[in-house]
Amino acid sequence: MSIIQQHSAASLSDAWRTINIDALQEDSSINFDTSTLHPPLPETSESEVRQINAQVRQLLRGGDTEGALRGCLEMPVYNGSDAAKEAHLQTVIEVLQSIKASEMTPMLQRIYGTPGGSECLDVLMKYLYKGMANTASSGGSAPRTPTRVTPQQTGFSQVGGRPGGSSESTGAAMSVLLSWHEKVVEVGGLGSIGRVMTDWRKV
């Protein structure tokens, strides 16, 4: 191999393109913790979540669905264990499922009209997306905290055993979330979807 060939082989290879030059720079963004950019969020423990959930359920039993919905949206679990977050999601979905379709829009409009209502709708949107992600992605293998939304057997695993009832209830849960999504967009606009994506406070 001539020198020219060697040379061009070395420079033509594009291995240098995959060098992460940011890692070599001391003050680059990958060398610092991006969470330090934001003030820390108050941590919510599991017992607190249980307490909120109990209150919400009580409101639900009393027939105050709007109060129940507000109650769980005003106390989102941003900083907490996975179990706490999951438990809160479960409560939110429970509340959503217990509200009639005809009540959705007027209730959302009432909530949006009150101070802090826009924030509440953004939180609701976050839970809707989280709920959809759970129903859509969780495979049957991993032992997850069971939610009311039954995990779906995804993709080819369905070929083996017909999941029967489970997929139907998943579909039902998804349709609840989707109809809520539609109503929230009607009231809160596309801005609320954008805020779910930009927000660093994840539920």
Place this chain on the structure above:
Amino acid sequence: MAAPEVHHLFHNPIADHSFSADRKTLAIARDTTVELYRKVGDTFKLVDELKGHDKTVTSVDIAPTSGRIVSCSQDRNALVWEPSPQGYKPTLVLLRINRAATFVRWSPSETKFAVGSGDRLIAVCYFEEENDWWVSKHLKKPIRSTITTVAWHPNSVLLAAGSTDAHARVFSSFIKGVDARPDPSVWGERLPFNTVCGEYLNNSAGWIHAVAFSPSGDALAYAAHDSSITVVYPSGPDQPPKAVISINTQLLPFMSLIWNGEAEIIAAGYDCEAFRFKGGINGWQLSGTLEAKGRPGLSDGREDSALNMFRQMDLRGKVKDDTQLKTVHQNTITMLRPYESSGDSVRKFSSSGIDGRLVIWNT
């Protein structure tokens, strides 16, 4: 309200536009060149192309008094174009950055300009007489990400910057020998270079797309990617601000905003139309769009004949032609600039966007 003046310049995105003081010359950042247009009658005619950058030009600004044009580009350079009888002469600026330059603006005094960059810093550039060269000083701390936008305070010392780390900040860019000592203001009294006079973060913390000082310089507004605009009223150095008012809208995010007096802000972005916000220190709210809905000339209200309907169905498989937006701009508006002002209030402003249109609006 008179109809807006629409100029469809070309079918390319306009990264930035700037008018000269007499509003006869228009500079447009298009691809790797800066195009200069001259107003002839009612239209703008291309008269010159400033070629000097070899990557996308991201921003351009004409200094109103001196007529100098500054442009910056993803090739990490900024050029100052000096008007001369033989045309514009470029001078390279020593930016010392190793990422793209994203945004450039002349200070109101025209002795300095600020270049935002992807290198997590702002280069404040000024002319050094003894070396006959534009040199820069870096504002670095505490910027943690790309600077997307900058705006000058009327005193030419304070500089607001928005960044993709979701913070809007106010810095001092005081340079000895170039600036006169600024009068004390709500932002602070002693202002050595790189003093951080304010640092603001939204609740949901989206990228900052636009910042602007109010005409008095005593309030700061910024627009973020969470479809919000936020107005900050500082109370004094090292004290929490008097008020921080955030308006989350139902709309898509805003890319640019301008103040019209102290009680009105005009913002535009991904919704392809401009919106008006009204308020003050006690609260702000969205008061509506500047687009005149149902303007004559829009095909919307036109009655379609049955023949036309079936022809459309045959040609396109649908009855309605929905390829046209109902707004004047047909794509995202990326830049708003005051066009004609009287005192503090803006009577006309210009907007440009991805659709290659430049529109002059009446407020």
